Amino acid sequence: MEFPSKLIEDAVTEVAKLPGIGKKTALRLVLHLLKRDEEQTQTLAHSLTEMRLKVQYCRKCHNLSDDTLCGICANPRRDGSIVCVVEDTRDVLAVENTAQYKGLYHVLGGIISPVEGIGPSDLHIDSLIQRLTQQSEADEPVKEIILALSPTMEGDTTAFYLQKKLRPFQLKISTIARGIPIGGDLEYADEVTLGRSILSRIAYE
Amino acid sequence: MEFPSKLIEDAVTEVAKLPGIGKKTALRLVLHLLKRDEEQTQTLAHSLTEMRLKVQYCRKCHNLSDDTLCGICANPRRDGSIVCVVEDTRDVLAVENTAQYKGLYHVLGGIISPVEGIGPSDLHIDSLIQRLTQQSEADEPVKEIILALSPTMEGDTTAFYLQKKLRPFQLKISTIARGIPIGGDLEYADEVTLGRSILSRIAYE
Incomplete structure (x- = not known):
């Protein structure tokens, strides 16, 4: 042109x-x-x-921030005992928009991907471990880590790596539920998702 | 969000x-x-x-330009006897990309659209008429005006208005050919286009 x-x-x-x-x-x-x-x-x-x-990155959770500590980490009403590990800032926004989560976050800044040459050392994994080892007495102790990573091969690899790294801390480690989306049609669900949603079925209380 | x-x-x-x-x-x-x-x-x-x-607008053709006169108007190798009237700069680019046209342009800066409140006075129509009335002896006299407007209701209205305005100058006034696009399938052509392409059929020489 x-x-x-x-x-x-x-x-x-x-x-x-x-x-x-x-x-x-x-x-x-x-x-x-x-x-x-x-x-x-x-x-x-x-x-x-x-x-x-x-723009800066929060020194605690690596989320984007206007200050050295982001609005979520600085908010005393957030539940410091739960940390939700996500790939990037967009995932923080997505979880925040649900208004269902009141804990803190840890932004990895990417995902393990051998194809793109991204290994664990390129992500904020060390600082997550540091958050657990260097907890001061003023902090609320972390009791649970939620791995909220995409259900792709890279996401699963990263989740597997993190589970291994986190095992010594004797925390509750969880992942977000996989299943049929709300409003989704069973007929059009792929077999892997449908299979998993049967295996992880939820009992009526 | x-x-x-x-x-x-x-x-x-x-x-x-x-x-x-x-x-x-x-x-x-x-x-x-x-x-x-x-x-x-x-x-x-x-x-x-x-x-x-x-960025400026060429004082002659109203195309976007880095100077008071655009590269096309300033180029002595362009054929000054033909002026192609288009809606905006993108259409100039589209025609230039065909490499089939060596004349000059006149950019209207829009199209007559009663719905959007755009009338003839909002477009560079007066300056097109001026280009024809105030031709200096140094200029190559304009012999033909090509109306290259979109085949929409607004485009047809604008073309009709321009034809009336240009009639007194006794120039050749033409419009770009309408028909089946090259590579287009007859089966999928709309009936108006196909109808027109039969009426404006081209004889083999």
């Missing part, structure tokens, strides 16, 4: 570096900005650079 | 203002930038603001 302007071309090239955005979409977005106020483009550019420069 | 950081929230809100990008996609893009070098975010932000501040 030959652009009428070097400025447009540069902008399109940069926008097209974002995942899932091709040249055509990038051009549409750039032309959209041209039709809007200059201010909108400036606010967008400013908020992106500010975010990139100033 | 409750974000762990105000900075992230602001960035997501701004990105989600772009057309076709929702909050979830915006979050994915923002988290992607966080995983990349700070430099990438800065280059992106810089290229967007630069583009927005500095």
Whole structure:
């Protein structure tokens, strides 16, 4: 594609570096900005650079944060005895949106994936172990770890590795339930999920 | 969605203002930038603001341009006797990509649409008429106008309006051919297109 302007071309090239955005979409977005106020483009550019420069990772759980300690870790009403281990910040958001969990988190920052060359040392696993070994008396002692990882091969590998690492601490280790989604149709469920949901059936109380 | 950081929230809100990008996609893009070098975010932000501040519209054809005259209008090897009228810059790019057209362009900057309140006075129609009335002796005289507008109701209305406006100039006025796309299957063509392509059949020479 030959652009009428070097400025447009540069902008399109940069926008097209974002995942899932091709040249055509990038051009549409750039032309959209041209039709809007200059201010909108400036606010967008400013908020992106500010975010990139100033956002931090919580020193306790590695979640994204505006401070050294994130809002969840700093909240005294959260239950410090449960830690939910997740792959990244989006999973924290997903669990938070359920409003069903009041414990803390630990963000691994990825998942063990030999194909992509990501091993346990690339993840925040050591700092999870440290959270357990270096508990001060002021802290609520951790009693349970929930492994909330995706049910993929990489997720299962990571969960298996973590279970081994966590075994010495004699905590309750759990994983989120696998089964048929609420509103899901039995007919269309894959056999592995349906099989597991029969094995992990829940007794009526 | 409750974000762990105000900075992230602001960035997501701004990105989600772009057309076709929702909050979830915006979050994915923002988290992607966080995983990349700070430099990438800065280059992106810089290229967007630069583009927005500095890009101009060609004073002759209203195409986007880095200068007061765009690269196509300034190119002496383009055929100044033909002007192709298009809706916006993307259409210029589309025609340029065919490498089949060596004339000039005129970008209307939109299309007549009573529903959206866009009338002829909102488009660069007056300046097209001016291009025809104020031709200097140095310019190549315009002999043909091609109306390359989308075959929609708005496009047809605009083309009809332009034909009326251009009639006094005694130019050749043409429109791009409508018909079955190359590689298109007759079976799946809509009846209007197929009907038109029979009426406008082309004789073998």
